[in-house]
Each structure stands twice: as structure tokens, then as C-alpha cells.
Amino acid sequence: xxxxxxxxxxxxxxxxxxxxxxxxxxxxxxxxxxxxxxxxxxxxxxxxxxxxxxxxxxxxxxxx
Numbered sequence: 001x002x003x004x005x006x007x008x009x010x011x012x013x014x015x016x017x018x019x020x021x022x023x024x025x026x027x028x029x030x031x032x033x034x035x036x037x038x039x040x041x042x043x044x045x046x047x048x049x050x051x052x053x054x055x056x057x058x059x060x061x062x063x064x
Contacts, residue, residue, distance in 0.1 A: 001026050002039045011050070017043055 002022060006014050022028075023036035 002043065006043070011047060014043060015047060 002017075005017060005022065005025060009017075017040065019033070019036040019040040022039045023033055026036065028036055
């Protein structure tokens with residue numbers, strides 16, 4: 001579901017996805033909210049990793 005939510009979005013738009021958005025899309029019961037929290041964390045970590053790699057490529061004169 002998270003991948004589907006990310007498709008077609010920019011990085012900036014992806015940063016705006018919150019755990020509540022994921023929980024709502026999955027219709028999670030309150031007891032399963034930790035799943036959406038983990039998913040939001042994974043999105044944020046993946047974005048940070050991507051931005052670090054992009055910055056490193058630019059620093060080394062590579063393509064954007």
C-alpha cells in the first residue's frame with residue numbers, strides 16, 4: 001500500500017505522507033497503528049538515504 005501511495009509523487013509530496021494517511025488507506029484498527037508508524041519511518045529513512053546519495057553524486061560531479 002505504501003508503494004502505491006508513493007507512485008507518481010515527488011519527494012516533497014512523499015515527505016508529507018503521515019502514519020495516519022497510511023492507517024486510513026489500510027483501514028487499520030487502533031491496535032495496529034504501530035504498523036503505519038513503522039511505514040512512515042521507512043519512507044522518511046528511504047528519502048534521507050536517497051538525498052544523501054544524490055548529494056554525494058553531485059559532489060563527485062555526477063548527474064542529478
